[in-house]
Structure formats: structure tokens, C-alpha cells
Amino acid sequence: MESPIFTSSSAVYNLFVCVKSASFDLEYSGSDVKEKQTERIKGEEVILDLNSDRHIINAMHKMTHQKVLSHEKQGFIKMTPENIEKVRQAIDESNSGTLQHKEQYLKILVRWYEGDFSQSVEEHNLLWEWDNNSTGKAYELATPEQEEAYILEQAKSEKQ
Secondary structure, eight states: OOOGGGOOOOOOOOSEEEEOOOOOOOOOOGGGHHHHHHHHOOBSOEEEETTOHHHHHHHHHHHHTTTEEESOOOOOBOOOHHHHHHHHHHHHTSOTTOOTTHHHHHHHHHHHHTTOOTTHHHHHHHHHHHTTOOSOOEEEEOOHHHHHHHHHHHHHHHHO
């Protein structure tokens, strides 16, 4: 069976694809507060130019932040199937030959879509290098507890 990430779309997309951030509030009580908080956090608004490596790299790089440990992180986009699909759609709709790393982006996105984050440190650092960063290299995968703590930390920033 073909994965939804590989379905081709005949829809024509505008030049930009927006991933909007969700609002954050504490309307939940009881033991599921943390779960509900982390479900509602999306991260910053992202605009993907369909033909721009820089925009694709930037979005994917920010998506890795919840999965890895590094001494410095700038930006956050929650790693969700919806956000993964938005990036994949932007890549799929790009003009042929305009994205330098198109095949590598798609391989990474397929792994993420399938729930495989075992290579997130290497993926983060590859995207980090392509983005010409000099600080914030990832050194380890985040544990589930570290990932949850990072997402909750981002919730505080979204609320402000």
C-alpha cells in the first residue's frame, strides 16, 4: 500500500504554503494536562517558498529541534504528520530542478512520516550545515522525557 506521503496531487498551490501555529491555553485539568498541552503546540508560523532550498531547510531544521539535544536551538516547528506533509507538498509542487537536495529531503520526510526519528541527530546536523550555521550542532537524541520538556518549554514561549 502506498504511503500518503507519496500521493501525488494535481492541485495547484500558491507560491507560499503556510503552517499556522495553534493557540495555547490551559483549559484542561487532571492527568491529561501535559498531553493536551503538547498536542496543541505547533511552533512558529512558517512560510515555505515552493522553489527555495533555504525555506525547506529552515522548516525541516526547526522540526528536528524537539528530537535532538544541542547547546543552542533557534526556532521550533512541532514534528507532526500534518507539518511533515505540508513540507512534502511544498517539495512535490516545486519546479523540477530548483531544489538542490530534493531527494534527500524526501528520504528524511518519509522516515519522519513513518515515525522513524533514529537518525534525527545526523539529519539535524546535515540540515544545520546546509543552512550554514556555526552554533547549535546536535550531539544526542532527546529522550521522550526531554522531548516533552522541550515542547512544554516552547508552550511557554507561545503563550507570551
